[in-house]
Structure formats: C-alpha cells, structure tokens
Amino acid sequence: LSSGINAEYGQIVLNPSEAQKKEVKDMEFAVHEVYAMDVFVTPGSGKTKEYGSNTTVYRRTEEVYQLKMKASRAFYSDVCNRFTLMPFTLRAFEEETKAKMGLKECVTHELLQAYPVQQDATGQPVAQFKFTVLVVPNGNIRINGGRFDPAVCKSEHSIEDKEIVELLAQSANRKTTNKKKKKKAKTAAEEATN
Numbered sequence: 001l002s003s004g005i006n007a008e009y010g011q012i013v014l015n016p017s018e019a020q021k022k023e024v025k026d027m028e029f030a031v032h033e034v035y036a037m038d039v040f041v042t043p044g045s046g047k048t049k050e051y052g053s054n055t056t057v058y059r060r061t062e063e064v065y066q067l068k069m070k071a072s073r074a075f076y077s078d079v080c081n082r083f084t085l086m087p088f089t090l091r092a093f094e095e096e097t098k099a100k101m102g103l104k105e106c107v108t109h110e111l112l113q114a115y116p117v118q119q120d121a122t123g124q125p126v127a128q129f130k131f132t133v134l135v136v137p138n139g140n141i142r143i144n145g146g147r148f149d150p151a152v153c154k155s156e157h158s159i160e161d162k163e164i165v166e167l168l169a170q171s172a173n174r175k176t177t178n179k180k181k182k183k184k185a186k187t188a189a190e191e192a193t194n
Contacts, residue, residue: 031135031136031137032136034133034135035133035135036130038128039128039130040118040126041126041128042120042125042126042127043124044120044122045121047121048119049119049120050117051117051118053117055115055116055117056089056090056091057088057089057114057115058087058088058089058090058107058113058114059083059086059112060080060083060085060111061110063109063111067109069101069102069105071101071102072101072103072104074098075093075099075106076106076111078093079112087115131144
C-alpha cells in the first residue's frame, strides 16, 4: 500500500511522512495480528492528487500552540476531548458555523491537519475506504467498515479466467468452507443412496 505504513508493536501512523513511507518494508500477514486497511480505487492511472474542493474531515496533530480566539480555544478543546487523535468531520459539531470559525486558527497554526478530497492525476474520481482486519486461525474477520455490495457497482471489465472466478467465489472463512463441503458431501451421499 503506497500511502500507508506498517508498524509493529501496536504503533499506528496516520498520514505518514514521505520518509516514513520509504521505510515501509515487505511483510507477511501472521495469525493473531490486526491490520488497518486503507484502499484507494480509481479508474485512472492510480496516482492521486488533491482536488480543489473544501474538506470537512480533519485530525489533530502533535503541535502545541496557545490559541488567541475564544472560539478557537473552545473548538480545539472540544476536538481534544471528543476525538483525541482520531479523524473527525465538521458535521459532528452541533453548531457548524462556530466550528468553522474556530477551525481556521487551528489549521493556520497546524494544530489540525485536513484530509483533502482526492482525485486521480488525470481528473478521474478516487474512492477510498478503510477497514480493520483480524487475522485469526479460522479465517480473517473484518471488524468495521461497510459491507461491499457488488450489485451497486457496475464495471465494463470482468474476470474471464474460470479458475480466478472460482477462487474469488470461495469464502475466506474456513468454518463456512468446511460447512459447505460437509453439506455437499452429505447431499452427494444421499443422492448416491437414492
């Protein structure tokens, strides 16, 4: 994953720097580990850049600065108490206009960092989704993020290799696969006896 960073010992780096991105090494997924997946999808070249629209998603940084405006101090205090270092949207505040007023000084002094809207270098849209995966002995478990509904997405491209289609149709959960195998074996045995 080009825009993320893997880290052992439970350290999570949100928005890694360029130096941190270069330090990313190849790794193998192991049982009893947790991974945060950040996926970008685009029909274009795959290289993303910032889109010119205003963003509404921000996160707190480690910077320290004594804010001057009362509205900024109140807003920043609310952010620190409710969201800690996790990303948040301006829609989460009851009075969005006051939040925007306090936001300006916080962003100017780099107390908050924006998550900009992305687009492909060719101008194509970029879809981003995040989820967390637990790797356990009996299969992978996705613990958050929305479910993918393939009926909602239509593509002009399709996979034509039958082996790959069969592989993608298989469940990643071993229990489900074993149950299906047992059910198929049972129905085959019943048909053989009839």
